[in-house]
């Protein structure tokens with residue numbers, strides 16, 4: 001068969017494809033793989049129980065279940081869910097959010113596919129704009145969503161601050177941040193996937209000012225962040241106004257199978273999203289919104305985040321850090337300050353092999369992680385650091401994590417000793 005140029009979009013062996021295939025194969029084949037690669041949230045019993053109860057209530061309540069499966073929602077998304085969310089955001093944070101500030105999508109990956117192509121690409125025959133990531137590493141899933149031949153991304157390197165012998169933190173390098181006419185929007189994940197960094201209130205405030213001055217939107221990817229699922233371990237304030245496009249998701253709350261993304265933005269952006277939903281998907285799925293609406297209305301969702309989800313991941317993060325300190329004590333490994341999300345980002349300075357080779361060796365030994373180089377979308381300059389890092393998920397079973405870190409330590413030790421030998 002012959003395919004159009006559009007098919008070229010899907011030809012390359014993208015990092016996100018490899019990640020999702022690794023994840024899907026291991027889950028479906030139920031192999032003995034140590035799954036430290038994927039972004040699946042942990043199965044937290046109290047959270048799963050809360051969603052089970054919602055489902056049971058739906059099944060017991062007249063025709064609620066039949067309504068959910070039997071009707072399309074409007075292309076903007078489920079009205080009851082949108083109303084409940086608008087009320088919560090305006091009451092809780094004082095944001096001027098009305099229902100016309102919110103749209104639902106089939107997962108925030110789908111939100112980025114639309115948003116990036118709305119704000120970047122060809123604007124006129126002589127004007128091409130890009131999405132700027134003010135700091136990489138950034139989320140692997142952004143890398144391939146741009147339609148067309150030319151890359152729609154550009155990115156900056158961060159400053160690296162050493163917090164102690166074993167810990168570092170990325171900071172936005174404002175001295176090199178330039179929002180030129182070529183930029184259509186600025187985007188960052190907060191907390192950042194993969195590093196677990198939470199860009200500080202001060203940094204986000206500066207980015208907000210700079211984007212307003214340049215008259216481009218600031219897209220904040222809150223897939224792990226605020227107000228939900230709230231997997232944030234440092235003080236951080238959620239921020240929104242009409243220049244900010246806040247992307248949220250129900251996935252990391254524990255509902256990745258429901259494929260529900262949320263966009264909070266000005267009504268003009270929401271209307272673009274609504275139209276694109278209608279054209280590409282008719283309407284977004286109804287399952288996630290139906291499960292979450294009552295939990296938004298009675299504020300149980302935010303309590304679950306604060307009292308169960310955040311403490312759970314904070315404890316898992318501490319365990320994972322202790323494991324790395326313990327099992328890799330003889331290696332020069334450094335960990336990015338774990339401030340949120342569900343990953344440890346390990347930096348192995350001057351690793352004699354690339355992180356890709358290390359990934360391959362680990363996979364052969366039954367450990368799935370993600371090699372660092374995939375997390376630098378838009379960074380068009382060589383940088384050794386990107387070949388020295390690994391992303392390790394700590395949401396997996398504690399026994400898997402220990403076994404996985406043991407094998408990572410063995411393989412890293414082997415790589416370092418080859419250089420010495």
Ligand SMILES: Cc1ncc(COP(=O)(O)O)c(C=O)c1O
Pocket residue numbers: 039106107108109110139141189192193221223224248249250251256259260261
């Ligand atoms: C930072 C970030 N943004 C967006 C997504 C996409 O999430 P979903 O499409 O499940 O809402 C992910 C998934 O792992 C993520 O890590």
